[in-house]
Amino acid sequence: NPTVANIDITTAASDWLWAVFAVMALSAIVLLVLGHATRPIGERAFHELAAALCFTASIAYYSMASDLGATAVPVEFIRGGTLGENWVDVGVLRPTRSIWYARYIDWTITTPLLLLELALTTALPLSQVFGLIFFDIVMIITGLLGALTPTRYKWGFFTFGCVAMLWIFWVLAVPARKSASHLGTDFHRTYTSSALMLCVLWLVYPVIWAVCDGGNVITPTSEMVAYGVLDLLAKPVFSFIHVMQLSRLDYARLGM
Numbered sequence: 707n708p709t710v711a712n713i714d715i716t717t718a719a720s721d722w723l724w725a726v727f728a729v730m731a732l733s734a735i736v737l738l739v740l741g742h743a744t745r746p747i748g749e750r751a752f753h754e755l756a757a758a759l760c761f762t763a764s765i766a767y768y769s770m771a772s773d774l775g776a777t778a779v780p781v782e783f784i785r786g787g788t789l790g791e792n793w794v795d796v797g798v799l800r801p802t803r804s805i806w807y808a809r810y811i812d813w814t815i816t817t818p819l820l821l822l823e824l825a826l827t828t829a830l831p832l833s834q835v836f837g838l839i840f841f842d843i844v845m846i847i848t849g850l851l852g853a854l855t856p857t858r859y860k861w862g863f864f865t866f867g868c869v870a871m872l873w874i875f876w877v878l879a880v881p882a883r884k885s886a887s888h889l890g891t892d893f894h895r896t897y898t899s900s901a902l903m904l905c906v907l908w909l910v911y912p913v914i915w916a917v918c919d920g921g922n923v924i925t926p927t928s929e930m931v932a933y934g935v936l937d938l939l940a941k942p943v944f945s946f947i948h949v950m951q952l953s954r955l956d957y958a959r960l961g962m
């Protein structure tokens with residue numbers, strides 16, 4: 707039935723996903739070249755972290771653009787849709803939602819790299835860096851478990867994920883910022899603006915989750931657009947701004 711098929715991923719969304727794939731792949735290459743051209747070998751870590759996470763994302767988008775990396779999960783809350791003239795309960799015909807687990811695999815790799823990209827500019831003690839990475843993985847995996855859960859227990863997983871995210875924000879806002887301030891005002895200023903940008907962008911992810919994999923309120927196609935824009939901002943745009951700001955700083959103070 708064509709009307710029912712409309713609520714799933716469309717050709718238009720696949721074009722969009724290929725476009726995001728291309729931007730991610732190109733960004734990875736440009737970041738690598740930029741690192742090699744502007745920094746000696748011991749000072750390329752930030753370019754390389756950024757390139758690695760853009761490259762990882764490009765594989766996730768390759769997967770999603772090819773309509774791979776999703777699984778159908780039964781939904782409790784069901785969207786209505788029109789079938790001919792009549793408003794029908796789409797769930798009667800197709801009581802599942804495509805859960806794009808490929809993006810959670812991407813995020814499991816890329817969000818720790820993004821946090822490292824930030825935390826390594828602050829001389830934060832290693833124990834707290836481990837804490838950041840640990841709670842980041844908790845956040846993403848609970849999001850995946852929640853997305854794969856058909857019942858309202860999914861919101862329990864979601865809550866664990868949100869608590870983990872708040873912990874991350876606290877470490878970034880308090881101990882990491884304090885640590886960066888010991889490196890001087892230029893490091894402190896660069897860190898604070900990048901950390902703020904990261905927190906604002908990350909805050910939008912659980913909101914989208916709640917209306918996609920969580921509440922099944924918007925279609926997988928809208929989900930692709932929303933997460934796509936956000937991923938472009940949170941990965942390449944964030945990383946380019948970050949390495950450009952870092953280029954003015956003296957890495958010797960980081961002991962790198």
Ligand code: RET
Binds near residue numbers: 863867941
């Ligand atoms: C989930 C659901 C569970 C609760 C929370 C989430 C947050 C996810 C975030 C993802 C960030 C992804 C990035 C990707 C690439 O650029 C897993 C959606 C809090 C913050 C930055």
